[in-house]
Amino acid sequence: MHRIWHQFSHLFDLFFPRACPVCMALLPPAAAFFCPACTDAVSPLPEGRCSCCALPFLATTASSHLCSDCSRQSPPFAAVFAAGLYDGALKQALHRFKYSAAVDLDRPLAGFLQSHLPPLSGDELIVPVPLHLHRLRRRGYNQSLLLARVLARTLQISLDKEILQRVVDSHSQQGLDARQRARNLCNAFVCTRRLSGETLLLIDDVMTTGATVAVCSQTLLDAGAGRVIVGVIARAPRH
Ligand SMILES: [Zn+2]
Ligand SMILES: [Zn+2]
Known part of the structure; x- marks a missing residue:
């Protein structure tokens, strides 16, 4: 079935070629997510990165181990999986x-992330990082929900877009350090129902300091989740 679908999608691409989500050039039929030039311009996460929060190490160490933050205090999430570096x-x-409202990038980006996720049992629950209602109204869509929807469909895993709500519209996080972001985010999220030991796959587009996914994970654990793993399209190096 999978092979037939694969062949069908190649045939479909031949008649309705897709555009590269980055440069808008037409994709060759067999291209996975981006055109060959843009694929070369995507930086993969280095081997030398934190085994928990996926923070890339600056030194050219090839091995993965805990970063200083994660070894000082275990984050509430069990692990972070990212498709590439945020650059x-x-x-x-x-x-x-x-x-730029390029919502049709949901499928190529989610597909790219899916290829970097660990094997999943199917019993997990996919939860997108929510936007506050004000920001949702301004932007018109929650980019994390769009990604989570595609992943839920292709991985055949249930999606719960209501369970986590953002109740405080914290100001833009840009320009704040990790401590300021964490303070801003405190109490920003609530869980709308009790959980009973489920493994959750928390989806966001970008992870910078990790403050947002940490607060979301803690909120979900406090509501009874058993384990939270995080999937993001891109992981930013420390700056
Ligand atoms: Zn391209
Ligand atoms: Zn870490």
């Missing part, structure tokens, strides 16, 4: 997806 072509694509 180059991926940063451009995410910018268009988030700020």
Whole structure:
């Protein structure tokens, strides 16, 4: 079945070629997510990164181990999986997806993330990082929900877009350090129902300091979740 679908989608691409989400060039039929030039311009996460929060290490160490923050205090999430580094072509694509209403990037970006997720049992629950209602009204869509929807469909995993709500419209996080972001985010999220030990896959577009996904994960654990793993399209290096 999978092979037939694969062949069908190639045939479909031949008649209705897709555009590269970054440069808008027409994709060759067999291209996975981006055109060959943009694929080369996506920086993969280095091998040397934190085994929990996926923070890329600056030193050219090839091994993965806990970063100093995660070894000092275990984050509420069990692990972070990211499709690539937040720079180059991926940063451009995410910018268009988030700020230019390029909502049709949901499928290529979610597909790219899916190829970097660990094997899942199917019993997990997918939860998108929510936007506050004010911001949702301004932007018109929640980019994390669009990604979560595609992943739920392709991975055949249930999606719960209501369970986590953002009740405080914290100011833009840009320009704040990790401590300020964390303070801003405190009490920003609530869980709308009790959980009973489920494994949750928390989806966001970008992870910078990790403050948002940490607060979301803690909120979900406090409501009874058993374990939270995080999936993001791009992981920013520390700045
Ligand atoms: Zn391209
Ligand atoms: Zn870490």
